[in-house]
Amino acid sequence: MYEEPGCFDPNNFTAEGAGSGFPQAVQKQFEENMDLSVDELSYHHHNHQEDAAVSAMESELQKHLAFKVENCDNNTHMLQQVVDDPNQLLSYDHANWNTGDIGFNQGDPEQNGHRSFNINSLPQTPDLLNLFHLPSSSLLPNSSISFANSNHDTTSLGFIKDLPASHSTSVLYDPLFHLNLPPQSPLFSELFQSIPQGYSLPTSRGGASSLFGDERDSSGVTAYQDGDGGMLEFTRDMACIVRRSETGKKKKPFTTERQRREQWNDKFEALRNMVPSPTKSDRASIVGDAIEYIKELLRTVNEIKLLAERKRCVRERSKRHKTEDDAGEDVKNCNIWPLGDPEQSYIGSLRSSWLQRKSKDTEVDVRIIDDEVTIKLFQRKKIDCLLFVSKVLEELKLDLHHVAGGHIGDYYSFLFNTKICEGSSLYAGAIANKVIEVMDREYAAVPPTSSY
Amino acid sequence: MDYKSKNLVAERKRRKKLGDRLLNLRALVPRITNMKKETIIEDAINYIQELQENVKFLTGKLQLLEVEPFSEEEANPKREETNTVEDMKKCGIQENVEVSYMSGNKVQIKIIFEKKRGKFTKLLEAITSRGFQLSDTSMTSSKGATLFSSFAEVTYDGTLAVEETRKSLLQIVRSMPQLCKKLDPGDCCLGGAKLGLSELNTYL
Numbered sequence: 001m002y003e004e005p006g007c008f009d010p011n012n013f014t015a016e017g018a019g020s021g022f023p024q025a026v027q028k029q030f031e032e033n034m035d036l037s038v039d040e041l042s043y044h045h046h047n048h049q050e051d052a053a054v055s056a057m058e059s060e061l062q063k064h065l066a067f068k069v070e071n072c073d074n075n076t077h078m079l080q081q082v083v084d085d086p087n088q089l090l091s092y093d094h095a096n097w098n099t100g101d102i103g104f105n106q107g108d109p110e111q112n113g114h115r116s117f118n119i120n121s122l123p124q125t126p127d128l129l130n131l132f133h134l135p136s137s138s139l140l141p142n143s144s145i146s147f148a149n150s151n152h153d154t155t156s157l158g159f160i161k162d163l164p165a166s167h168s169t170s171v172l173y174d175p176l177f178h179l180n181l182p183p184q185s186p187l188f189s190e191l192f193q194s195i196p197q198g199y200s201l202p203t204s205r206g207g208a209s210s211l212f213g214d215e216r217d218s219s220g221v222t223a224y225q226d227g228d229g230g231m232l233e234f235t236r237d238m239a240c241i242v243r244r245s246e247t248g249k250k251k252k253p254f255t256t257e258r259q260r261r262e263q264w265n266d267k268f269e270a271l272r273n274m275v276p277s278p279t280k281s282d283r284a285s286i287v288g289d290a291i292e293y294i295k296e297l298l299r300t301v302n303e304i305k306l307l308a309e310r311k312r313c314v315r316e317r318s319k320r321h322k323t324e325d326d327a328g329e330d331v332k333n334c335n336i337w338p339l340g341d342p343e344q345s346y347i348g349s350l351r352s353s354w355l356q357r358k359s360k361d362t363e364v365d366v367r368i369i370d371d372e373v374t375i376k377l378f379q380r381k382k383i384d385c386l387l388f389v390s391k392v393l394e395e396l397k398l399d400l401h402h403v404a405g406g407h408i409g410d411y412y413s414f415l416f417n418t419k420i421c422e423g424s425s426l427y428a429g430a431i432a433n434k435v436i437e438v439m440d441r442e443y444a445a446v447p448p449t450s451s452y
Numbered sequence: 453m454d455y456k457s458k459n460l461v462a463e464r465k466r467r468k469k470l471g472d473r474l475l476n477l478r479a480l481v482p483r484i485t486n487m488k489k490e491t492i493i494e495d496a497i498n499y500i501q502e503l504q505e506n507v508k509f510l511t512g513k514l515q516l517l518e519v520e521p522f523s524e525e526e527a528n529p530k531r532e533e534t535n536t537v538e539d540m541k542k543c544g545i546q547e548n549v550e551v552s553y554m555s556g557n558k559v560q561i562k563i564i565f566e567k568k569r570g571k572f573t574k575l576l577e578a579i580t581s582r583g584f585q586l587s588d589t590s591m592t593s594s595k596g597a598t599l600f601s602s603f604a605e606v607t608y609d610g611t612l613a614v615e616e617t618r619k620s621l622l623q624i625v626r627s628m629p630q631l632c633k634k635l636d637p638g639d640c641c642l643g644g645a646k647l648g649l650s651e652l653n654t655y656l
Contacts, residue, residue: 264489267494274497283470287476290477304514386576394570404590
């Protein structure tokens with residue numbers, strides 16, 4: 001069942017150009033290799049010829065990796081070997097690949113003997129260790145797998161065998177690896193660096209040493225998080241995991257799955273906190289709220305831009321009028337006039353925006369079309385909202401044209417049709433926020449025992 | 453079968469719902485780095501932050517523009533205000549207070565008054581301060597006048613007196629122009645004060 005090393009076709013590599021196609025091919029090859037399964041690994045150790053062949057292929061691989069690396073400076077991919085069942089690992093819903101490195105590592109050097117792959121002792125690729133750092137793109141060009149190891153007659157898969165022996169191994173996996181994504185590293189690294197606090201990201205690789213299992217040897221079954229949030233350690237369960245790979249039923253290491261869930265939940269929480277009026281706290285609702293909020297923000301941005309343009313245009317015009325009055329000549333002002341024209345289309349466009357805000361007892365819906373504002377208010381029945389809202393509207397300089405409303409069950413419900421005063425640059429968000437603020441304040445001010 | 457959740461279909465639907473929404477979210481965010489579920493949320497968070505800052509920045513700019521009002525803009529509202537009284541006169545609308553008894557403690561109130569900025573608020577203030585509790589209300593304006601109509605629960609020492617209600621409301625309406633004038637120097641209630649109230653109908 002051992003596939004000939006020829007199956008790992010170096011020609012493939014030569015054919016592949018630099019870029020993501022290369023990793024894909026490599027990955028495929030690795031998958032094939034992985035399919036050999038652990039049971040076959042035992043063959044590797046005893047079959048020196050095979051080892052040599054595999055080493056040869058590894059060196060070939062490394063050459064090509066270097067080639068790839070040189071040619072794609074901005075490649076964000078780091079090719080690492082996956083320990084676990086390749087199909088499982090490559091799937092999206094696997095462990096927290098993106099933010100977490102699963103550092104490829106070896107166990108105790110002394111334990112593994114000739115089978116081990118001690119990265120530390122790789123003379124020709126000492127800097128590979130640093131390359132296990134995750135994505136700042138500057139580091140990536142140097143990344144490669146340190147398989148090729150002519151000094152040791154180990155196989156690329158040999159480390160799997162080490163698992164039972166070693167206390168900890170970790171694997172670095174680049175989630176983007178098997179996708180043919182165009183190089184995006186400037187954005188990628190920027191995004192990684194801009195990830196809000198609370199997410200642990202491997203932005204600083206001071207913890208690179210965590211990659212090395214020798215520091216963790218004694219810990220046996222440990223899960224550790226390298227402050228960067230994702231160094232996952234596979235424990236000796238790995239052996240049985242890999243062995244069970246054929247049975248199809250995967251059991252993940254307990255700790256990493258939990259970490260992954262926790263991190264993911266943190267992200268949902270963070271998203272929820274950004275949204276102004278969150279309702280349910282289940283994941284689908286959070287995402288739904290986020291979608292609505294993004295749309296609302298886009299509308300607000302457009303609205304404010306429009307208002308600013310109008311204001312500016314009005315100013316230009318009135319300035320122009322003043323200078324006309326003063327100067328009394330048209331010639332002077334000709335050059336000012338063209339300024340207005342590019343903005344004409346903007347001014348002519350209808351301003352429309354709406355948004356909703358909810359608080360504990362109040363719900364406000366504000367819609368603006370041109371200069372007419374429609375406000376819907378739902379207030380839990382306790383205070384006389386009509387008066388307060390009316391005051392707020394005066395403050396905001398909105399002319400009330402029509403109001404209708406009354407009791408509906410436990411709530412007051414009102415609809416206000418108002419008009420914005422000429423020249424006022426009020427935007428929907430301001431209205432809604434103000435109304436909610438006042439409502440909440442008044443609601444809170446009423447002693448709880450009174451009721452209408 | 454041990455591994456299947458009891459309500460497989462519902463679970464699938466739930467997962468699908470979340471997945472679909474995540475896809476929608478990804479569709480909104482302009483910069484995505486990855487196809488993973490986790491990263492889409494990260495990307496969305498960043499994008500939202502960006503948008504929020506953008507909004508802040510733009511509102512700041514807008515407020516800067518707001519700072520200088522122009523004199524001609526202030527002149528316009530005055531013109532509008534004076535027209536309302538004339539409109540009312542043209543259409544024969546007169547200020548009016550009507551109170552009709554419904555049942556129990558409830559009455560229906562109808563008030564017609566001149567439309568001026570701030571009058572409605574004053575009316576509401578006065579009404580509520582006298583202990584009327586409004587249930588279903590409606591206010592609408594046209595032709596320079598405002599019609600306020602509402603159901604109210606009224607109690608005067610435990611008894612309902614329609615006429616007294618009406619009188620007190622009338623009082624309110626009469627006093628409004630003065631109130632308006634005093635309290636809103638910036639706004640223009642000039643029309644009401646100058647012309648005074650037109651004659652009131654008696655009802656009942």
